[in-house]
Amino acid sequence: MNMDFGVDVISEDEYRRQRALYGPLTESVRRLINASLNTVVDADAVAEAQKKIDAIAELLETQQRAGVPMVHEHTGRPVVWSNPAVGLRNAIAPPMVIHHEDDGSCWSEFTLSGAYEGPPGRVHGGVCALVLDHLLGEAASQALTQPKFTGTISLRYRRGTPLGPLRAEAFVERSEGVKTFTRGYLKDANGPTVEAEGVFIQPAWARDAG
């Protein structure tokens, strides 16, 4: 339902229904992104593929939801399915699912394909930054339930991050007034590859509400 204050509250059933429906669609779009990346089929085949892709896009464009934020009825958490770092419905996003622990830390285990490659065989440094900025933000905002914006973020690249299975984790170190100090790591099987520190800020409009 669309509440007066412009938020769609969705039930657990509806959440599950949409996840089962749209998650696989995103997977198919991801497969297409990877297939287009290095294809060398001939010009006729490319033209044919392009025509079909445009037709599918046109179909999907016929009915679109407005960009109203969604909130899960039971958990109270925002459902950020269009997010470019973690959105279930955004094929740009690395295929991450974020897990939140009771101590406020969070983590994700996921696999990065060639679509995220910078130097040969390695994850693009900017993709490492995207992943870590998002994880730090999840920790700072208690799973996005608190409004928090990135103030500063610093990343130290210890060594190249290989494509393949990875783990990212983040936690809050301390809070001082409107600032939340966070730290996180991107890791492969041999330990940390990138280390991140981030300061997140509670926006002015949310300060009196506390």
Added chain:
Amino acid sequence: MNMDFGVDVISEDEYRRQRALYGPLTESVRRLINASLNTVVDADAVAEAQKKIDAIAELLETQQRAGVPMVHEHTGRPVVWSNPAVGLRNAIAPPMVIHHEDDGSCWSEFTLSGAYEGPPGRVHGGVCALVLDHLLGEAASQALTQPKFTGTISLRYRRGTPLGPLRAEAFVERSEGVKTFTRGYLKDANGPTVEAEGVFIQPAWARDAG
């Protein structure tokens, strides 16, 4: 042609041919990413779309080039079309074209759509980091002609970056031994939104070759 040292050197003609062929394909995949993001067509239509997308992916997968680096014959520059920050053939990449100036600085003007949204109406902080890490790397490596890896990068978010037309720019401040110190900005029409400093390192294997 595939040289002995594992690099494809492509002529200007071949570069233009491939750009004209694959650039529009990437645009169509981008359109599909955006169309899937917020579609609410019914389950039958989603299933139909997914089946068609899988069929196109299967077609494009039949002939794939090996992940051999490409270099432009005349400019000597790497052709990084699969790069997730800037690749002409990577639909994940923000639609950036990087311009290099004679003084070693570089810049790009581009437009970010809802697929890059974090907070409502604003670019995801991690996407800002991806864009700036890439621009700083382009400046540090003289348009990717020198091997340079991100050592550290620090970003300061002055205010939210609105979706829409943006400009990113970067330049080298100084070099000390194997380190190159860079700075850059992400800007909207009202000036900088994010400021970045990055230190890039020449890898050990490239140091003697200098």
